[in-house]
Amino acid sequence: MNGLRMVALGSGVGTSGAGSPDAVLQAGWTLVEAPAGLPDARWLRQQQVDLVVVYGDPHPPAGAGAAGGPAQPQQADPWRAILSAARSAGCGVVWVTDRAAPGYAGGEGEGARGTRGQDAEDMPGRLAACRWPHWACLAPDAPAWLWVAVCRTVAEAARRETDLRRRVERLSTQLEDRKVIERAKGILMDRFDLTESEAYRRMRDTAMRQRKSLREIAQAVVAFDEGR
Numbered sequence: 001m002n003g004l005r006m007v008a009l010g011s012g013v014g015t016s017g018a019g020s021p022d023a024v025l026q027a028g029w030t031l032v033e034a035p036a037g038l039p040d041a042r043w044l045r046q047q048q049v050d051l052v053v054v055y056g057d058p059h060p061p062a063g064a065g066a067a068g069g070p071a072q073p074q075q076a077d078p079w080r081a082i083l084s085a086a087r088s089a090g091c092g093v094v095w096v097t098d099r100a101a102p103g104y105a106g107g108e109g110e111g112a113r114g115t116r117g118q119d120a121e122d123m124p125g126r127l128a129a130c131r132w133p134h135w136a137c138l139a140p141d142a143p144a145w146l147w148v149a150v151c152r153t154v155a156e157a158a159r160r161e162t163d164l165r166r167r168v169e170r171l172s173t174q175l176e177d178r179k180v181i182e183r184a185k186g187i188l189m190d191r192f193d194l195t196e197s198e199a200y201r202r203m204r205d206t207a208m209r210q211r212k213s214l215r216e217i218a219q220a221v222v223a224f225d226e227g228r
Helices: 024-027 041-048 079-088 117-129 145-191 195-209 214-227
Strands: 007-008 030-032 053-054 090-098 135-138
Touching: 024 030, 024 145, 041 079, 053 079, 053 145, 079 090, 090 145, 135 145, 145 195, 145 214, 195 214
Parallel strands: 007 030, 007 053, 053 090, 090 135
Antiparallel strands: none
């Protein structure tokens, strides 16, 4: 993963010290322009984002909606929205905060849900509860080498899990295809006294003539047999 693509969000964007975005830009990575509101999974995939970096409070500006969408009220838990989008898009997440300083980038006013005080101490648990393990916390003044190492590690881990998940989904689909095809072959063999290879060729030829997948033909055979 050489050309990492990242997007920076949150109330503290532009206030970091020695770290991002300078460190990652110098490493040859790309900083994608952030949307008006919280990015959704579709936007992250379209922009091919590998890493979401959140500085302080993740709330978007008041009235801003999801990327490309209409203006919406502030979400009660923007972390849930960010982690959900990151999980769906296969992105890592880095939270930039100084948890030792209560009030850092917290929300203002009664009922605000920022990252101040006890809420900041609970944030790792809240992140873990979102069921997307590929996240990390960095201090605003983290050295450049640590920024590069953490961002690369989190992004690569997220990408590996996403690739593995997609592979499992493909294998699961192939297994289901095989099951229905085998069942359809058995039906044709019994009904027309065919060999296994003859039953397979008959379904394959029908699929080619009708420009359908072998699974679709097999499902039609099974459905017809069940409806008799």
